[in-house]
Amino acid sequence: MTQATSVFAAAFAPFADLAQALLAEGATGDDGSHDVAHLIRVWRNVCRLQAEEGGDLRRLCAAVLLHDGVAVEKNAPNRASASRLAADKARGLLARLGWSAPDIDAVAHAILTHSFSAGLPPETIEAKILQDADRLDAIGMIGAARCFYIAGRLGSGLYDPLDPLAHNRPLDDKAFALDHFEVKLFKLAANAQTEGGRRMAGERQARLRTVLDMLMQEIA
Template sequence: MTRLPELAVAFAPHGELAAKLLPHAFADGDGSHDASHLIRVWKNAARIQAEEGGDIGILAAAVLLHDCVSVEKDSPQRAEASRLAAEKAWQILDGLGWRTADISPVAHAILTHSFSANLAPETLEAKILQDADRLDAIGMVGAARCFYIAGRMGSGLYDPLDPLAEARPLDDKAFAIDHFETKLFRLADGFKTATGRRLATERQARLRGVLAMLLDEI
């Protein structure tokens, strides 16, 4: 991507690090895990870190590389995505001359950030990354990403006969709004920091508002 040097500025005061890591940071063609996603997660993470503490340099590297391996939502390897990303991040940072003591917390944060991996974050930086990434999955942006991914996967928006799955099993592979119940509404209960929980409550309300407006219109 030719705009990478410009995008690095968005990760200030870690623009120099971002310039080195952005070429490895995401796969082209996935608009739900692109540069804009990384920037939003960085803003979320920096906001949480300002209140909760933690090593901002470790956090910056973890944010930049948390999606450095792309695995499609419908892939049987989906649960392995964060492990693969952590392994690749380790190789990238090692190649840049980082010390093992600094690489290890970055890799741990990346390994445990994923909902699909279902691993508990043990460090503050890992908890912040998980919260920051999950904030981007709820709220207005979360709804937009949900519909975008549904389109990429060939899903419909909703079941025209039973939108809320009152008489059928939920199926988020077939219908986008089923994903609100199968995953998105569940995310707010799992935030690890007090700041993250507060922000998640606000965004959860917005997400429910999006669904309510959609149901009203259909």
């Protein structure tokens, strides 16, 4: 256990011991949009939502720590399988920690259904909270930053210089980062699963609209 991991684990109080055991398995790869900082932000979102909506916080902590436990690039052909792979990995890790079968099933379901790419409906309050908490990190100011970071990582352009808002062309978020706002990010708030998630997503979507408006002012 590294000193850095111990410091990061404290951010998952009151489950710092669980975080110490799982952090190295949950923050895999070198993707700065799915790193320890992302896990901490999602955990903070989870804590806010759980305080309003209920749910088992220990299960939620494990789900947060392991929801991105298998790194699959956004443009990989098996991207839609990432959450299933992460859920299967989580089952093995939690079994080795002595978790009960119902707890493992609950965590695995939350991980399996959190993904936008998987398109699976969350059926438990923990799964709904995790999905909302993770998607909140994809909108707002941090969402805009992550969007442009991922575009650079994958070699996409920032925007189409001739038609940045795709008025006269099909949207293509593989080619242009700005297209991802309409392809995915502006759709997330409407699909929030919890009341708290809907409220927080509405606030963050307004910020994301502001980012788009300011960007268009500068490139118009």
